[in-house]
Amino acid sequence: GQQLNQSPQSMFIQEGEDVSMNCTSSSIFNTWLWYKQDPGEGPVLLIALYKAGELTSNGRLTAQFGITRKDSFLNISASIPSDVGIYFCAGLYKGGSQGNLIFGKGTKLSVKP
Amino acid sequence: EPEVTQTPSHQVTQMGQEVILRCVPISNHLYFYWYRQILGQKVEFLVSFYNNEISEKSEIFDDQFSVERPDGSNFTLKIRSTKLEDSAMYFCASSHRVRYNEQFFGPGTRLTVL
Numbered sequence: 112g113q114q115l116n117q118s119p120q121s122m123f124i125q126e127g128e129d130v131s132m133n134c135t136s137s138s139i140f141n142t143w144l145w146y147k148q149d150p151g152e153g154p155v156l157l158i159a160l161y162k163a164g165e166l167t168s169n170g171r172l173t174a175q176f177g178i179t180r181k182d183s184f185l186n187i188s189a190s191i192p193s194d195v196g197i198y199f200c201a202g203l204y205k206g207g208s209q210g211n212l213i214f215g216k217g218t219k220l221s222v223k224p
Numbered sequence: 225e226p227e228v229t230q231t232p233s234h235q236v237t238q239m240g241q242e243v244i245l246r247c248v249p250i251s252n253h254l255y256f257y258w259y260r261q262i263l264g265q266k267v268e269f270l271v272s273f274y275n276n277e278i279s280e281k282s283e284i285f286d287d288q289f290s291v292e293r294p295d296g297s298n299f300t301l302k303i304r305s306t307k308l309e310d311s312a313m314y315f316c317a318s319s320h321r322v323r324y325n326e327q328f329f330g331p332g333t334r335l336t337v338l
Contacts, residue, residue, distance in 0.1 A: 146329075151331075152331055152332070153329035153330050156326060159323070161325075199267065201267070202326055209273035210255060210267060210269075210274075210324070210325075211269045211321070212238045212259075212267075212327060214267040214268070216266045217266060
């Protein structure tokens with residue numbers, strides 16, 4: 112089946128730092144979505160991307176739909192403690208069925224000790 | 225802000241028993257989904273549902289699984305005879321008719337099969 116490779120797997124943040132994570136695939140995707148999941152909760156939709164090259168912001172979050180349509184990245188600027196959690200990329204690939212979101216394995220953000 | 229709700233939050237059952245997980249999607253949404261997430265792993269698609277029928281299902285969604293929209297508000301997932309490996313978080317999601325790719329997830333039901 113289709114796979115999304117998400118990296119890094121985990122990272123530590125210090126308040127005020129910028130954070131970057133990305134998702135890549137060997138397949139072309141029509142839609143990229145970024146979700147955040149807190150422990151014991153469901154994924155919360157952060158940003159949706161629909162067109163190659165599209166750059167979309169939601170507060171301190173910025174995400175881009177890669178030109179090749181095979182990747183996407185998410186940036187968090189000036190991180191704060193409540194940014195801690197697991198971030199998932201998800202996508203609908205070209206040729207896939209409607210609604211069948213493929214998820215990455217997640218990037219876990221933790222506070223630097 | 226409208227949200228997807230799920231009950232129960234935690235369900236413990238014995239292997240071989242039937243369980244029904246319940247969801248109330250966002251009221252003006254027309255597309256409904258079930259996903260599962262085994263502890264520490266990624267979220268996996270199970271099934272999508274539109275216009276009172278299954279649109280798509282994954283390999284995980286075998287004959288032991290079924291979905292139903294028994295009335296105008298609820299959306300249920302039934303596992304007929306649970307197995308140990310069915311233990312996971314089960315998430316319901318829904319999306320609007322227009323921006324149907326933007327799926328909004330509920331808080332999940334943690335299913336533990338003993």
